[in-house]
Amino acid sequence: MKAKLPQINLLMSVTGKCNLACSYCYVNKKSDVNMPENLLENITKKALNEFKKVIFIWHGTEPTMRGIDFFKSAVEFQKKYSFNNEIENQIQTNLTLFDKNWIKFAKDSGFMVNFSYDGKNANELTRPGSTKQIFNNLSLLQAEGIFPSCNVVISQTNINNLIDINNELTKEHNVSFYMNPAYNYHNKKTSIFIPAEKYAEAVNNMFNYWFNDQNASNTAQNKLCQSLLTSILRIKGVENGKYVAQPASSYNKCTFNHCYGKFLGVLENGLVYPCDNFISEKSCLGHVSSVENLSDFFRKDEFNNLIRSYHKTNEECMQICKWYQLCNSGCPSHTRGKRKDPLCRAYQKIFSNVKSIVDNKIFGK
Numbered sequence: 001m002k003a004k005l006p007q008i009n010l011l012m013s014v015t016g017k018c019n020l021a022c023s024y025c026y027v028n029k030k031s032d033v034n035m036p037e038n039l040l041e042n043i044t045k046k047a048l049n050e051f052k053k054v055i056f057i058w059h060g061t062e063p064t065m066r067g068i069d070f071f072k073s074a075v076e077f078q079k080k081y082s083f084n085n086e087i088e089n090q091i092q093t094n095l096t097l098f099d100k101n102w103i104k105f106a107k108d109s110g111f112m113v114n115f116s117y118d119g120k121n122a123n124e125l126t127r128p129g130s131t132k133q134i135f136n137n138l139s140l141l142q143a144e145g146i147f148p149s150c151n152v153v154i155s156q157t158n159i160n161n162l163i164d165i166n167n168e169l170t171k172e173h174n175v176s177f178y179m180n181p182a183y184n185y186h187n188k189k190t191s192i193f194i195p196a197e198k199y200a201e202a203v204n205n206m207f208n209y210w211f212n213d214q215n216a217s218n219t220a221q222n223k224l225c226q227s228l229l230t231s232i233l234r235i236k237g238v239e240n241g242k243y244v245a246q247p248a249s250s251y252n253k254c255t256f257n258h259c260y261g262k263f264l265g266v267l268e269n270g271l272v273y274p275c276d277n278f279i280s281e282k283s284c285l286g287h288v289s290s291v292e293n294l295s296d297f298f299r300k301d302e303f304n305n306l307i308r309s310y311h312k313t314n315e316e317c318m319q320i321c322k323w324y325q326l327c328n329s330g331c332p333s334h335t336r337g338k339r340k341d342p343l344c345r346a347y348q349k350i351f352s353n354v355k356s357i358v359d360n361k362i363f364g365k
């Protein structure tokens with residue numbers, strides 16, 4: 001029997017439906033298309049046959065709109081096709097429909113839950129109609145011993161309140177969270193998206209607060225600040241004016257981590273992309289049923305063209321940038337194989353701020 005490859009992270013969009021209309025949402029076209037169960041079975045079988053560890057990241061549009069029975073089948077298919085596999089299930093949801101039945105399912109099946117929320121004042125602007133249900137369902141989850149993580153999107157509505165959001169989530173609600181900037185994937189004409197400079201300034205303010213916070217929660221974490229700190233602590237020295245760092249340890253983080261070849265985004269219709277943020281005609285790798293093994297997608301011309309232009313960006317960054325070994329050219333879904341990550345200036349300012357704090361406060365330089 002062929003040895004299995006180490007790991008794949010599958011971003012599974014299982015339906016085109018959503019019950020919300022968030023102002024920045026990158027899902028351009030919502031639809032009534034549901035992923036059929038035979039397609040789910042096909043992907044599960046291929047993934048477990050080829051990879052030792054498979055992380056299913058159940059995404060959408062809104063995954064709960066696909067219905068709980070679909071996910072019960074997902075677990076059954078995983079049992080049917082698993083042979084010495086390590087399997088993880090994570091569901092990314094707006095949480096509004098996550099009622100008692102879903103909570104029981106998550107508990108019984110070990111699904112990790114990650115929800116979206118943008119902070120006290122912003123959430124009703126960016127994710128209208130969701131706040132009350134989010135907190136209702138969050139309390140029900142926590143009462144059952146499930147402590148979901150949160151994804152906060154940074155936009156014009158909350159850019160000045162990142163410290164408040166840190167305190168609200170970690171101290172009032174015992175929720176760990178990550179933050180990502182709202183990214184304008186479809187060139188929408190709206191002021192919701194923020195410029196790189198402003199993003200850097202807000203993250204730096206939050207980092208400085210977080211680093212010195214004497215009353216931080218012992219249980220809930222600010223994962224953005226933690227990962228920035230960990231990145232800087234990976235630095236081993238300097239060569240030719242550039243920082244040399246230990247490789248990052250995690251395999252399923254995306255930005256700053258050479259994600260190509262570690263993720264696949266599968267749409268509800270079975271079409272496959274390098275990531276679910278990276279949906280375009282040029283980046284489509286084909287249909288799940290068109291390959292024998294999922295790794296065949298990484299040998300397709302479409303994938304190699306993307307990799308080639310990504311490597312070109314990598315080479316340019318490597319020449320000019322002292323942060324390259326921490327940043328790895330940022331997120332390929334931002335560059336779309338054409339140019340440098342538009343948040344480049346922000347990344348440099350953020351790394352620089354964290355490095356000076358670490359040097360000063362940890363190493364006493």
Ligand SMILES: C[S@@+](CC[C@H](N)C(=O)[O-])C[C@H]1O[C@@H](n2cnc3c(N)ncnc32)[C@H](O)[C@@H]1O
Pocket residue numbers: 018024025026027059060061062063092093094115116151152153180181182183184185
């Ligand atoms: C597209 S949603 C799908 C899952 C689910 N419906 C939810 O809202 O959590 C996945 C995540 O992407 C975030 N997101 C949506 N549009 C974005 C954008 N333009 N830039 C950055 N993050 C975005 C959402 O807030 C959510 O946390």
Ligand code: SF4
Pocket residue numbers: 018019020021022025026027060061062094127
């Ligand atoms: S809930 Fe998720 S999929 Fe639906 S509009 Fe909001 S971000 Fe988009």
Ligand code: SF4
Pocket residue numbers: 317318320321322323324327328329330340341344345347348
């Ligand atoms: S900070 Fe900018 S120049 Fe440096 S590696 Fe990242 S994207 Fe490239």
